[in-house]
Structures are given as structure tokens and as C-alpha cells.
Amino acid sequence: MDSKNKDLRHLAIIMDGNGRWAQQRGLPRFEGHLAGARRVVELIPFMEKYGIEYITLYAFSTENWKRSAEEVQYLMNLLADFLDDNLENMCKNRIRLRVTGRLADLPDFCVQRLNSVMEKTSCYQERTLILALNYGGRTELTDAVRKIAASVQDGSLRPEDIEEKTISEHLYLPDVPDPDLMIRTSGELRISNFLLWQLSYAEFYFTDTFWPDFDEAELTKALDAFRKRNRRFGGRP
């Protein structure tokens, strides 16, 4: 089978199950996150191999602040280490880093590294890795509504001119195409406030595999399942 996915431009992933993966092995939760981060590193060369232009990873949700201070701190440090260790890897694979979410609320040491890696990889056009950080779909839509309301208030936009396109144009990354496939690992069957607007026509793939075990074989299983789907976008077959 052709390894390229002509119809799959954008893959979105909810990387779930790090904690349970660790628990199953009698390890502390952070070991699961560390193993999960290694899987993220592994995805980098797969973008070219499987012809995927965009991957969006749900790395930290607006709800994840409710976790213990130690776990939040660990995840932020892990993100910083990932950025420090993978700039070269991203450049070698010609991948641009972008972020979606309320970036300003992340710790400064993360924001600085994110800005630096985004700037250094901004020259790459072929493939983009998007980290959803301090991201929530409802927050994104709330932010979009605020911007639109401001335009209405200053008279530059009439309410009757607001269309679906207007909403899309006010999301965090308006130029990124909607995901074609959304994968969630670990057996949970929810989208948990991820890309609420953008997932409208995405195919969903759920697997019981925990994120740290989501290897190349698991990825190709998901890509094969996607190829077999009949996407009609509300139209007839």
C-alpha cells in the first residue's frame, strides 16, 4: 500500500494514558510522561515518511492546570527539555514548530524556548508540528468571539456579515487546514475540549493503546483505518 496519505494533510492526536502506562509498570506518573515525550520525538521523521503535512498534539490542556503542582512543573520542564533537545531534529526533518493555545499563561522559560524554536524553524514550509499548550476548544472559541465582538463594536464588522468563515478566521491558527483524522489513545472515547470547531468533519480513531506504546505499527494501523473511511462531508456517497 502507498505509504503517502494524499487525503490526510492534518493529523490531530490526543496523547492519553501516560499515567496508566506508568502505573501498570509500578512506576511514578512522570515516567509515563517521559516515555510519552519519547514517542513525540519519534513522530518527527514519520511526518515525511507518511506524507503528513500537519500534526497537532494535545500536550497540555486548559484543564491540566488542575493536576498537582509537581506534575504541572514536571510537564513544563519536559516541554522545555523537548524544545532544547529537538531543535536540530526539527531542522533536519524540515519541520516548522507552531503552537496553539493561550501561550502567554505558560511559564516564561517555556514561552522563551517556544518562541525561539518557532522562529528558528519558521523557514520550513512542507511540514508543521503544532503543540496545543494551555489549549481548550471553548477558550479558543471564546477568544474568537471576543475579537469578533470588538470588530462589531468599532464598526468594522456588521453582525449580518458574520459567517462561518469569520469564526474560522479568528481562531488561533486560521491558516492551518482542519484535521482529517483525530486519534485518541488509551481507550477514552471523548474529545475533551480539543479543536472543537476544527474537528467538525474529521474522522475519529480510538485505540486502547497507551500513548507511550503508540509506535509506528500503531500509527500505520490508524492511517490504514483512515484510508478505508468514506468521507462524504455531509454529502451523498
Ligand code: FPP
Ligand atoms: C495524558 O496522559 C497526557 C498528558 C496530559 C500530557 C501529554 C504530554 C506528553 C505526551 C509528554 C510531553 C509532550 C511534549 C510535547 C514534550 P495522562 O497523564 O492523562 O494519563 P492517564 O489518563 O493514564 O493518567
